[in-house]
Amino acid sequence: MYDSFGVSAYSYTDSWSESKTPNYFYNATASKSGSGYKLSSTYYWPGASYKMKFFAYAPKDNRNYVLSASTQAGSPTISVTIPSNVDDQKDLLVAKTDELDGNTNTVVPLTFSHALTAIRFVCGDDMQGGTVKSVSLKNVYSKGTYNMETESWSSVNTPATFSQTLNKSTAGTANDPLVTENQIFMMVPQTLPDGAQLEVVFTDNANTDHTLSADIRGQAWPIGKTVTYKISNSSINWTYTFTVSQPTDFIYTGSTQQYNVTSYRQNTKGVKEAVRWTAQYSTDNGISWTDTRPDWLTAFTASGAGGETAQSYNATVGPQIGIDNSSHTTALQNTPAKGRVDAPYNLANQTDGGTEDQNTANCYVISAPGYYSFPLVYGNAIKNSTVNYSAYTSTASGVNILNPFINHTGTGITAPYISKNANCTPTKAELVWQDAPNLVTDIKYNGTGNGNVSFTVDSKTIRQGNAVIAIKDTSGTVLWSWHIWVTDEDISKTIEVINYYDKKYKLMPVNLGCCNGFVTTYAERSCKVKFTAGKQTQTITIRQASNSITTGANNPYYQWGRKDPFLPSNGLGNFNKTWYDKDGSSSTSNPATENFSNGTTRIKNCILNPNVMQNQKEINLYLNLWSANNNVYSGNDNPVIKTIYDPCPVGFQLPDSYAFTGFVPDGYLSNIQSEINGIWDNILKGWHFYANSTRNKTIFFPLLGYRKDSDGALDLVSIYGSCWSAIPYDRSCGRYLSYYSSNVYPLNYYDSTLGGGVRPSQEYRAY
Incomplete structure (x- = not known):
């Protein structure tokens, strides 16, 4: 116990509440006197109409343990900052009384307890002889506030590292202390945060240095307790195995490949433990690293538990957007965009892309980037803004004449709009295929009115190409589908x-669907991936190789009647x-x-x-x-x-x-x-x-x-x-x-x- 301590007294006539202040005396010094402690000034009990509470702490007037101000209402608190030097880390003692009557007229008994957590080190069961050179507590919280009434901690924060040099020689006897009483760390009680580590530097009798870096995150350091860490030969002499396989180069169209990670450690007794690993990315050849992967690396596992058996993970690279030499692509990119995201250009309105459905078809031609839509109509069943019955009925006579024309259910079509037919409930629109990457994107079914499909043709990815979009019901059944043909060809010039x-x-x-020939070049894309397991690192390169692809003039193919x-x-x-x-x-x-x-x-x-x-x-x-x-x-x-x-x-x-x-x-x-x-x-x-x-x-x-x-x-x-x-x-x-x-x-x-x-x-x- 210290030679003195600080004590504050609260006097009140009602009940204790968090509105009280130390109005009787504040942070008075009580000094050792014989078998007890005595205040420097004399204070009298206030009388039977009053009640009293006392709070005490030691060491007093220590800049690392600061008592709350006299004006602070409620329970007193102590703001603690653990000093970096272990010699300055003093044991924080605290005491409080229950509520006492104001006419008690006796000595106030105070029972002090420990508010911090003591951290010490001893030899483990199989420690070999040598010298413990130093111990460190890394990335542990260094600050907090202790509430003397609730005996609890809050605002625990500010990770810091605490180290001390020991140079303690030991024969390796089990439970032999490696630190003296003055070398015990006094720490803020806490649940240790991510990144918290214990590091011990040990030199064996062969003069070989060993370093243990143990992950102690998530461990609890309880109030008023001593936490003892045992250091043993098996926990120091770890041999780490950490390997990462390099996937082969990805092709320009994108693909998924596997990479393997092996991460474990083994001690001299043959005990093997998995070592957790993490990964970071660099797109500037390793100059800087980030936890965020590049957009084109669409899937990658960036952490794992490790193990002595190689674990396989997938790396997925998206398709490269090439640059082609086609004047047609340039023409399409330079054409003013149509529609807006909130008002797509209606492809069935040949006047101005407005909301009226004038003429429909199974194929819609696009010659500019923009936001587009088309109505859910069977083929050309709308013509000149009216129902085109002749598109799905026949006046012909004879055998093998279809009348009326049928839909996906095998029954006759009764109305041009798909949703108006029996058992036809559109719920989602989806791409079937397209022959250029990201030619059409953001495909959506919109259920307003008779329903339509909207999509985007981006100016960055527009080029000649074809796409098929289907409308489906809740079960995924295709109700109908449409061909989108992107071209700068003026098809009106017949x-x-x-x-x-x-x-x-x-x-x-x-x-129909013609695309001119062109040469597309794809630049190389790469990023480095650095894997870390403890102090071990491995680096691989994810590379999407460059390429040049020549495509001749082409068009899609059709089966008769489809x-x-x-x-x-x-x-x-x-x-x-x-x-x-x-x-x-x-x-x-x-x-x-x-x-x-x-x-x-x-x-x-x-x-x-x-x-x-x-x-x-x-x-x-x-x-x-x-x-x-x-x-x-x-x-x-x-x-x-x-x-x-x-x-x-x-x-x-x-x-x-x-x-x-x-x-x-x-x-x-x-x-x-x-x-x-x-x-x-x-x-x-x-x-x-x-x-x-x-x-x-x-x-x-x-x-x-x-x-x-x-x-x-x-x-x-x-x-x-x-x-x-x-x-x-x-x-x-x-x-x-x-x-x-x-x-x-x-x-x-x-x-x-x-x-x-x-x-x-x-x-x-x-x-």
Whole structure:
């Protein structure tokens, strides 16, 4: 006990409350006198009408233990700051009385207790001989406030490190003290924070230094107790094993790879313990480090418990946004944006993008960045702002005539807006695929009115490309889907083509969904990742390698009678153009294939599965899927009535089967290159067909091959070309234009399941 202590007295006539102040005397010095302590001044008990409480503490007048002011109402407190030098760390003693009567008239008994936590060190059971050079308590709280009434601590904060040099020689006898009474740390009671560590530097008898850095976070240092840490040979002589595997370079399309972490320690007795590890990132080659990973590193595990067995973790890198050399990309980026996030541009309003639905289609063409929407309407079921019944009903008679046209349920459509049909409840919109990264983003279903889908085309990522968006119900069933074609091609500049029978057509200048060729370069991206386990570190580099990708001109493919496009080729051979799913994952795989049966079951399944090709030959093909009132198989130039299954954008439709007959002398077939009405282009791999008999204008048709129905694979790219017409050949086949470098067949036919091209014709022909 100290030779003196400070004491304060409270006098009051009512009950004790936190409004009282030390009004009788404040921080008076009580000095040792014989077997007790005596105040320097004489104070008398105030009398029976009063009550008294006393609070005392020691050491008094220590700048590290500061008593609250005399004006502070309520329980007195002591503000504590633990000094860095252990010699200055004094044992804080505190005492208080119960409430006493004001006429007690006797000596006040005070029982002092310890307010701090004492920290000492002893030898463990298997400590070897040597010298304990120093001990340190790192990142432990150094400040707090003690409440003398509640005997509790608050405002515990300010991590600090406390060290002392011991140079204590020991034989290693168990429980042999390593610190003297004067070397015991006196600490603020606390639950130790993150980063708290105990470090002991020990030199064995072979003069080898060992350092123990123990994680003590989360441990409790209780009030008035002594915490003893035992130091043993097994806790000092740890051998650390810490390895991290380096993943191989990531490709430009992004991917997921694994890395392995092994982190443990082993002592001389063979005991193994896992060592926890953490990771940080650097994008400036290790100059600075942060806990935040770069945006393009979309998934990475930055901490682990460790273990002697390698643990595998995933690192995921997103697709790189390339820079292409295409003037078309530049043109699209420089076009003024349309719509606003709160007022998207309505693609079904050709006047100004307003809220009125004027003309709808299964394909919408976008030529500028911006915010867009389209209504949930079956194909072209809205025309000139009114219901277009002819798009989903037929006036034709005969067999194999579909009437009315059906939706995903297999039942007849009763209204143009999807939500107005039975068992059709849209709840979410979702990307099916797109052939350029982040071409369309922020896809949302909006349930106001008759419902619409909104999405964004960002100026940073806009380029020529195609996307398919589906609307689904709560179970994930596809109700319908639409094709988004991003292009700077002015499709309104149609080319007038005269067929063999002198009929005129206004054809789109390119195939539906056409994208020009370009070269895309992808710059390298990398970041260093530093793993830390205790004092051990390992660094790896996550690298997404640079690349340069050449893509030729390309367009998507269509099965006869279906509205949805299938993935393009890369335009250079029988290889798929890279495409991206709803999660942004890239792929070059073929479309899936499946047997959808025949008849209306096939139509229903095609709607439900817009990205799956029918792989079995149709044996009961409807005649009017692409021309509502068609009831013949023969080639003809009868007017085509566009249907809700037509894949063409607003203002266009599939042409009749005679549309391409002017490309050969007899209107039927030519196997002699010199007789074909056009110019073969061996560089672009396609035909510049003459648009009329005067040969003063041409229209280009590329040889982009086709997709096989058996497995969805590409075939004959750069060797063969095809474009469907609206008219079937029989119950299994559709009519189409086929062409090689020395063969053009305008009235060819093949299984409707072939994936061919589409060259749209303007809806209104000039005869």
